[in-house]
Amino acid sequence: MSEEILVNVTPRETRVAVVENGMLQELHIERGWARGVVGNIYKGKVQRVMPGMQAAFVEIGLERAAFLHAADIARPPPVSNGEGDEAPLPPAPTRPITELLREGQDIIVQVVKDPIGSKGARLTTQLSIPSRYLVLLPRTRVVGVSARIEDEAERARLKGVIAERAVAEAGHGYIVRTNAEGQPTEALAEDIAYLGRAWALIEERVVAAGVGQRVYEDLSLPMRAVRDLMRKDVERVKVDSRETCEKLRTFAAQFMPGLDEKIEHYSGARPIFDLYGVEDEIQRALDKQVPLKSGGYLVIDQTEAMTTIDVNTGSFLGQRNLEETVYRTNLEAAQSVARQLRLRNLGGIIIIDFIDMTDPEHRRQVLRQLEKSMARDHAKSTVYEFSPLGLVEMTRKRTTESLERQLSEPCHECSGRGTLKTPETVTYEIFREIVRQVRQFDAQRLLVIASPQVVVRITDEESTAVAELEEFLGKSIRFQPDEQYSQEQFDVVLL
Structure with missing residues (x-):
């Protein structure tokens, strides 16, 4: 599979596109005046404790107070069993929020979800600092390995390396990221050292910071894209800004030796997104209706509560019988749904209304196709079986606004209803x-x-x-x- 990463830089906006086999799969946008805050760490002050909600509102210097649930407040670190694994914590109920926090208390928190709609940012006190191959979990003894690394021998090797070098030396926990698969011990040790320096700097800033001040900020969008999306199977990264290109090469040379050669400057006269047809794909991603090659189509509706996707046969009549036509349309729709979820960055609860199928095996195959197509998605998702009404329910982790919410606003004429009085x-x-x-x-x-x-x-x-x-x-x-x-x-x- 051919995969490329395109970086478009302008003075007030940076966009990163992931293109697989010539098709746009993901789009990330960062604007100078509205940069996301996910991953940032702040010194906050508890503004209000809400016992009925088991949560608190925390002032961290943003437009709206942020939300911290009792379940997201760090528990005491587990005790190591001496083999690099953490001892399992008992499934004890979450303590009352009134026992954990008090109004006016200073607290160090990290943003796990950007403000979305009318809701403030979502917080946690369970801090984590990502690097190329690892995620640092300060003040814990946890060692975990990404579930996407399936080889058991490799999982054991990685866990052993981290348990020996990181937990013993630094006293922190780590999660091994998918990118670490096959990496030598030296590369992991460099990441451990980098994260150790980053955490020491955060601790220094916490002491000197005032309430509402940021003590840690995640990398800029181009840097995050290289850190999180750059893999050995990525053919190249094309950047249309010479300055940004040089920064990315320097960053990659330091943290991803060998991969920096894949980063190249694009100097063509034609805009890079036009050259790859990305601009047209972005416009189509704002439409409710998505055509399928077979002649069928999807209708995608995003609401505050959930996203619904309706599958229709359209002009596709098939060649055999109705059941076969429906099955083929649903298989194609499953692939298209997975792509649209990534491209549009749709999250939360998603309901898919596939065309009714009477054959149980056809249903199983459509579900398998949906799960297989979702496998390359970086966001965590869970797909459930067909409901009695023939609907597929699924969830996809949402940390930022959808593409539509980032690029659009409610219609001023219809007040967001989507319809006008006749x-x-x-x-x-x-x-x-x-x-x-x-x-x-x-x-x-x-x-x-x-x-x-x-x-x-x-x-x-x-x-x-x-x-x-x-x-x-x-x-x-x-x-x-x-x-x-x-x-x-x-x-x-x-x-």
């Missing part, structure tokens, strides 16, 4: 408003200002009704179109 509906609202105004105020003539679509309908199709209304009220009514008025907007002026 000219007919607005016409009858105008008639009712005219009667209401005449009964309240004394005037001989009335002027109605509305959108051209509504005025045309009134003068063409409702002229008789207008004449009857004028006779009933004993008033003269004139209609004036105005291009500045939306279809639902109108004013009744008394003259």
Whole structure:
């Protein structure tokens, strides 16, 4: 599989695209005025403790107070069993929030979820510092290995290296990332040393910091992309900024020896995203409807509570029978759904309404295809079996706003409903408003200002009704179109 990473840098916005076999799979955006705060560590102050919610609101210097649940407050470190594994903690219930925090208390917290919609950032006191191959878990004795490393011998080797070098020397816990698979002991030791220096610097800053101050900030988007997305199977990283390209090469040479040669500067006259068709893909990713090659299509609706995806056969008639047509469409839809979730960065609860299938084996194959297609997704996801109603429920971890929420805002004309009142509906609202105004105020003539679509309908199709209304009220009514008025907007002026 051919995979490339494209980095587009402008003065106020940086974008990173992951392209696999010529198809855009992921898009990450960072704007100078609205940079994400996930991963940042702050010195905060408990603003309010909410016993009923088992949570607290913490002031960390952002626009809105952040949210900290009792379950996200660090527990005492587990006791090592001497073999590099942590002793399992008993499944004790979370202590009451009133026993863990008090109002006005200073606290060191890390952001695990950006502010989304009207909700503030989500916090944890279980700090973690990522590097190329490892994640540092300060003040714990935990050693874990990414579940995506499936070879048991390699898992044992990595755990042994970390248990021997890291836990014994530094007294911290670590999680081994997927990128560490096959890496020599020296590379892991370099990461341990780097994380040790980073944590020592954080501890120094915590002492001197005031409430609401940031004591640790994650890398910029291009650096994070190289750290987290750069693997041996990535063919190249193309950067359209010479300065950023040099920074990435230096960073890669220090932390990823050998991979820095894959980072190259793109100096073409044509914008890099245009060259790869990324701009067109971004525009299509904002549409509700996603066409399938077979002629079918998906309809994606994102709401506050969940995302729903409806699968339709469209013009695809198939060649054998209806069941086979439905099965083939659902298989293609499963692949497309996985890609759209990554591309649009959709998270939370997701409901997929595949076309009804009567064959249980077809259902199993569609689920397998969905799970297989989700395997390359960096975000953690869980797919459940078909429900009695034929729906597939799944979850996908969400840490930042979706692509649509980052690039769009609710329609000012329809207030985010996605629909507008018809000219007919607005016409009858105008008639009712005219009667209401005449009964309240004394005037001989009335002027109605509305959108051209509504005025045309009134003068063409409702002229008789207008004449009857004028006779009933004993008033003269004139209609004036105005291009500045939306279809639902109108004013009744008394003259």
